[in-house]
Amino acid sequence: MNARVEYVLRLGDSALVLAQRSAAWVAHAPIMEEDVALANVALDLFGQAKLWLEYAAEIEGAGRDADALAFHRDADEYRNVLLVEQPNGNFADTIVRGYFYDAWAELNLNALRASSDERIAAIAAKSVKETAYHLQRSRDWLLRLGDGTELSHERVQLAVDELWRFSGELFIGDEIDAAMNAQGVGSDPATLREQWLESVRAALAAATLTTPEDGWMQRGGKQGRHSEALSYMLAEMQVLPRSHPGALW
């Protein structure tokens, strides 16, 4: 498979999986206003995923469209980072997962605005405005929960500790990243790590939370090695188009 297709799929799949996860909160959020807010974030991410997957399908040139990529690939063909496929857990788990992703996505999309691939630069420029808002929201929630009640503090610290091992993958490059970086198409993931750490450390400190020590980082999502959780999520997401191929509203 062509490196550029693979690179764009990774961007699209991470947005799509996080969108599907966030959308699962609809009708389950702690308050109606939050229900709408999470749905809005999910819709933004679905929109971003659509733009990336349409482009991936186009450069792949195998006659597949964005829907075929979203609904007719199995978990081992998905290229999202492991962080976004982690189950929703409690509200603190969802907020921390979103915050880690948003803080990375904003840096990454900003870097991709300078991509030599005009289409990638355009999608990044459009998406980064939405992501800047998502980041503001998830960071504010992190502060509220961390600096909130004893229970909210305990839960959000637990979420930070649990999800920390999935944050490293965002910054680990492989041969696809190297090839795209060499062509000026993509960004080198490792270069974003310092900035991400700096802003995450500052946010955690402001939230009276402890930044975990760096330990073993889980990896493999970008290469298609996923946790079991993704298969269950995809089964639910894909059941309709797979049971009724070509069905339209």
Add this chain to the structure above:
Amino acid sequence: MKNEWPLWEIFVRSENGLAHKHVGSLHAADAEMAVQNARDLYTRRNEGVSIWVVRSSDIVATDPSQREALFEPSEDKAYRHATFYQVPDGVKHL
């Protein structure tokens, strides 16, 4: 949880030059959350360029039982209305 969060009144300005207009209310734990929730609830379809949020408890309202004393005296004073003037063409938002 919902009962502990205060109610906020939301005002949206639809375009520059117009006044902020009351659009509804929502619950939020603090002012920042109220602004963000207002953005998500009331400006998703390009309705606004600016949002104000005010705690509902900070709004001082007229007493409904004072309605006659406050508002009825103006009902029969038609000369206070600017209905006797021609509005020049091209005047918007009058």
